Amino acid sequence: MLGEIASNLSLGLSVAASPEGFLFLVLGAFLGMIVGLFPGFGPAAGIAVLIPMTFGLQPTIAIIMLAGIYYGSMYGGTITSILINTPGESATVASTIDGYPLAQKGRAGPALVMQAIASFFGGTVGVILITALAPSLADFAASFGPSEYFLIIAVGLLMLTTMMGDNKFKGFISALIGFAIGTVGVDVMSGQQRYTFGSPELIGGVYFVAVAIGLFGIGELLHCIFNGQHRQPAKRLRISFRDKEFWPSRQDYYESRFTFWRGSAIGFIAGVLPGSGATLGSIIGYSVEKKVAKDPEKFGKGEMRGLVAPEAANNAASAGAMVPLLSLGIPGSGATAVLLGAFLMWGLQPGPLLIVNDPEFVWGLIASMYLGNMILIAMSIFAIPLFVKFLDIPYVNVVPVIVLLCVVGAFAINASIVETWILVGSGLLGFAMKRYGYSPAATVLALVLGSMAEETFLQTYIISQGTMSLFWERPVSLVLSVILLTIVLVPAALAVMRPRKAQAAGEAR
Amino acid sequence: MKTLFAAGLLILAIGYTAYGVTTLTLLTSSGRPAAGFFPLVVGMLLILSCAINLWGDWRAWLTERRTGIAPLHQAEPEAEAKADTLGVHAHAIDGGPEFGRDVLIVFGYICGFVAVMTFVGALLAMVLFMLVFLFTFNRGHPLGNLVYSLALPACLYGLFKVLLNASLPIGPLGL
Numbered sequence: 127m128l129g130e131i132a133s134n135l136s137l138g139l140s141v142a143a144s145p146e147g148f149l150f151l152v153l154g155a156f157l158g159m160i161v162g163l164f165p166g167f168g169p170a171a172g173i174a175v176l177i178p179m180t181f182g183l184q185p186t187i188a189i190i191m192l193a194g195i196y197y198g199s200m201y202g203g204t205i206t207s208i209l210i211n212t213p214g215e216s217a218t219v220a221s222t223i224d225g226y227p228l229a230q231k232g233r234a235g236p237a238l239v240m241q242a243i244a245s246f247f248g249g250t251v252g253v254i255l256i257t258a259l260a261p262s263l264a265d266f267a268a269s270f271g272p273s274e275y276f277l278i279i280a281v282g283l284l285m286l287t288t289m290m291g292d293n294k295f296k297g298f299i300s301a302l303i304g305f306a307i308g309t310v311g312v313d314v315m316s317g318q319q320r321y322t323f324g325s326p327e328l329i330g331g332v333y334f335v336a337v338a339i340g341l342f343g344i345g346e347l348l349h350c351i352f353n354g355q356h357r358q359p360a361k362r363l364r365i366s367f368r369d370k371e372f373w374p375s376r377q378d379y380y381e382s383r384f385t386f387w388r389g390s391a392i393g394f395i396a397g398v399l400p401g402s403g404a405t406l407g408s409i410i411g412y413s414v415e416k417k418v419a420k421d422p423e424k425f426g427k428g429e430m431r432g433l434v435a436p437e438a439a440n441n442a443a444s445a446g447a448m449v450p451l452l453s454l455g456i457p458g459s460g461a462t463a464v465l466l467g468a469f470l471m472w473g474l475q476p477g478p479l480l481i482v483n484d485p486e487f488v489w490g491l492i493a494s495m496y497l498g499n500m501i502l503i504a505m506s507i508f509a510i511p512l513f514v515k516f517l518d519i520p521y522v523n524v525v526p527v528i529v530l531l532c533v534v535g536a537f538a539i540n541a542s543i544v545e546t547w548i549l550v551g552s553g554l555l556g557f558a559m560k561r562y563g564y565s566p567a568a569t570v571l572a573l574v575l576g577s578m579a580e581e582t583f584l585q586t587y588i589i590s591q592g593t594m595s596l597f598w599e600r601p602v603s604l605v606l607s608v609i610l611l612t613i614v615l616v617p618a619a620l621a622v623m624r625p626r627k628a629q630a631a632g633e634a635r
Numbered sequence: 636m637k638t639l640f641a642a643g644l645l646i647l648a649i650g651y652t653a654y655g656v657t658t659l660t661l662l663t664s665s666g667r668p669a670a671g672f673f674p675l676v677v678g679m680l681l682i683l684s685c686a687i688n689l690w691g692d693w694r695a696w697l698t699e700r701r702t703g704i705a706p707l708h709q710a711e712p713e714a715e716a717k718a719d720t721l722g723v724h725a726h727a728i729d730g731g732p733e734f735g736r737d738v739l740i741v742f743g744y745i746c747g748f749v750a751v752m753t754f755v756g757a758l759l760a761m762v763l764f765m766l767v768f769l770f771t772f773n774r775g776h777p778l779g780n781l782v783y784s785l786a787l788p789a790c791l792y793g794l795f796k797v798l799l800n801a802s803l804p805i806g807p808l809g810l
Contacts, residue, residue, distance in 0.1 A: 181799045295691070299644065299684050305677045306651055313670035320659055320670055321651075344745065351741055354734045356772055522773045523783065526765045529745060530791050534757060538801035546749050554742060562637045580673040587668055 131257055138489030142497055147187055151494050154191035155501045158198020159509075161215075163206055163516050164524060167350070168215040169199040169444075170460035170567065171342035175528065177335055177468055178535030185472035186487045190494040192468055196461050197249060197444045197495065200404065201502045204241045204437060205513055209234060217404035217440040220412040224425060224432030231428045235372030240430055241437045242506035243374075244386060248438035249499040251390040252397065252445025256452070256492055259398075260481065263453035267478040270454075272585035273596035277606035278456055279579045282400030284613045286458070286568050293563040294617070300559060300568040307332050307569070308576020315584065327544040334467045334573050336536045340549040341566040342460065343532040345556020347525060352561065355521045374430070382434040385415055389438030396439070397446020400458035404443035411439030445495065452488055453478060456575065460567030463574045470574075641692045645685040652678030737772070744768055756806020757796075761788035 141147055161172030172195050180188035203214030208225035221241065228237040270278075287297030310321040311331030322328040350356070389411040396407030415435035416425045425432045447462045455476030457463040469476050474484060481488045505513075536549040556566045572579075590596045597607045655678055659671025748764040755763070765784035773780055792810070795801040 178801070179794070179799070181801055295684065295688060299681070299688055302677055302681045302684060303644075306648075306674070306681060309655075309674045309677065316660070316663075316670045318660060318670035320674060321654065348738050348742060352734055352738050354737075356737065357734065520773075522769075525741070525772075526768055526783075526787060529741075529748070529764065529768075530761050530788065533745070533749060533752070534761070534791060534795055534803065537752070537757070538795055538799070538803060541802040543749070543753055543804075546752070550745060550749055553745070557738065557742075558640050562640050583673065584668050 131261075134261075134485065134489045135257065135493055137485060138491070138493030139497075141186055141486055141490030142190060142494035146184075147190055147490065147494065148497070150183065150187050150191040151194050151498055152501055154194020155198040155498050155505060157191075158195040158200075159202035159502070159505060159513055160516055161195060162199035162202025162204075162218070163214050163513060164521070167346055167528070168342070168461070169196045170338070170464050170570070171346050172196075172199055173461060173464045173468070174335065174338040174341075175343045175531050175535060177339070177464070177471070178531075178538050180468075181538070185474060186490045188472060189465070189468060189487070189491055192465060193448075193491055193494065194498050196465065197441065197498060198502055200249070200441050200444050201242065201245050201506050202513065204245070205238065205510065206517065208237045208241065208433070209514070210517070217408050217443070218436070219405065220408040220436035221433055221440075223412065223436075224427075224429050227426070227428035228430070228433060232371065233428065236374035236378055236430070237433055238510055239372070239507055240374050240378055240382065240434055242503050244382075244389065244434040244437035245441040245506065246499050246503035247386045248390040248393055248441035248443075249445055249502070250496065251387075251438075252394050252442040253492060253495040253499065255394055255442075256445055256448055256495070260449050260453045260488070260492070263449060264478040264481045267454050270478070270602065271596070271600065272582035272589070273600060273603040274606060275454075275456075276579060276582040276586055277597065277603055277610060278400070278450075278454060279575050279582070281606055281610050281613065282450075282456055282458055283568060283572060283575075284610065285400050286571060287565065293565070296563050297565040297568050300565040301572040304569040304572025304574075305576045305579065307337065308573045309580070314577065314581065325544065327542055331577075332548060332573075333539065333545055334570070335471065335539055336545040336549045337552045337573060338464050338467060338570050339532050339536050340552025341556035341559070341570060342464070343528060344549065344553025345560055345566055347528050347532075348553060348557035349560045350521065351525070352557070356525055358521060378430045382431050385431045385434045386438050388414060388418070389435040390442040393439030393442030394446040397443030397458075398449050400450060400456065403447060403459040404440040407443035407446075408436035408440040411435040441499075448491075448495075451476070452480065452491070455480065455578075457571060460570055463567070463571040467570075467574050638689070638692045638696045641685065641689040645682070645689050648678060648681035648685045652682055740771065741768070744771075753804045754806065756808060756810050757803035758788055758792045758810040759806050759808065760804070761791065 142151060157176060158169070158172065161167060161169060173192050176195060177192065180191060183191070199215055200217060203218035204221045204225065206212045206214045207218045207221040208229050211222050211226040213219045213222055225237050225241065228234065267274075283301045284298075287294050287301060308331070310328055312319055312329055319329060392411045392414055393404070393407040396410060397403060412425075412432060412435050415431055416422045419425065419429075419431065444461075447458050450456050450458055451462045451466060455466070455469075455478070457466045466476055474480065474487060532549060532553075533546060537543065537546045539545065558564075559566050559569070586594060586596050590599075596603060598604050652675065655671050655674040659674060660669040661671040661675060663669045744764060744767055747767075748760055751763065752760040762784055765788060766780070769780035769784060770777070792803070796803055
């Protein structure tokens, strides 16, 4: 098995380490760092906005670049978490808790270096685990039927929405909106047109890229404007790696030696589970680290382990999220949903057979992640002063770049003004969804998976002759059905029981 | 506004379902699900969930009106995640002033940009958008705004049109 993995990786390296592959990997990693730097503009938005820039590239090279943006943003997002207490993206929120106090203590340099090392460690552990797990999971998934696929999609979407705390019901509505948009176009089973209103441009369906760019790109931009980011002055920061205090001490490494492993393991598991992703992984990583520490009182006051844990976790999670994407063809987050959409755009057929039919693509992507992490650790340490300089750019000057890229990019995909207006409408919808607690990520995920969900649902219905018995007759389906019911029923039962408990406690008093 | 948005979603859900039921075939002659079956399932779930959602938002709005205490705005998920970790209320982190008027202005500019793009061409539309935007929100730097408004569209036009060979709207100047 090891020999097979080695030969697959060498095949992948021949793609990723080619001059073109390497160039676009560096470009993707660099752009990912910048995407991560700007608060409110996450990897999903970054990938969606930059998809049109990959026109003309080979599919593998394009995806290598887009994946570089995805995991590169995890590295970049922490720089602002540490220096200005503002997470560049949600997965680096937990890093502010100890990262910023470290900077306040005058230890910004060691914090930035340690976060880069933790990110590299978590990312590399994650890619090693992908290498080991993705082919086995794809083999296992090859026996899956429509009922299993439908249930995986349903579990993934439900998990994504239940992670939304008080807003989980709005998350469910967001997913349904995605499904509804996905029904526009020609029905694959019967050939009948649905919701096209006679427009020939809608026969092929609502193109996901325009919706994704609108929801994530324009929507997040409008939300940042709503919060007044465009009226804030630029943050002028200076940092130099030539300073003696820039490098971490031996004690920093020694104290964090187990934290790297714990954070990576927790993050990877969180990443593999659909819906949880890097944000939850980093928060659990931080909480566990604080719980196992002998001196938890130090956390929150500039403790290096409190930075290393979430950083290792969020990078391992971003790698972990690639496992269901590559082996099942099912993304678990907004960013991986956009990546899946890009797979489809390039004519790749996601699913268990992807690894068999397109080994160069899958192994090229995995190999590029090894290389990407190496490039990113070098960039994160030696180019920090350069990236810090990007923070000098006022947000008011960033807004036009995003708008032009979104609008021109959306038009350029199919030279369609209808799609450009869909982008504008999606932008407004994305802003309102973000503002009122809905989930644009769930909408995009449901939109990308909508046709697959419909197809597998109908196949299950037809095979079981309308009884849906496949959901409990097949062992894997049964397990997934139980998980699905648990996700739905346990929170509902808790919600019913909580007021009764409170009432009983009140009466006892 | 939150309640209005929820009401708007409910109306759209009803419209989506009604249009689907009236224009699509639900079952084939052999009794199998047809093109309208899945949209009907989605539409019914949407109507039900949007109605419950509207009811919840409406009650929250009534409570706010009665007590006079209105939250600043919906806390961001990032703020909620951080608040959970720190054990504080999300609005303690995610607060501050709001710029709804600026959102309307920028959205209007974006609509204008898309509307004129097909008539004046992509390059000129980009330049116009940038000039209008920068001279609204960054008035203190007229020369910088002018240079930036010419340089960025030129770079992007070069990238898309020349390097990527993408088709962009062409205006009267041939650009």
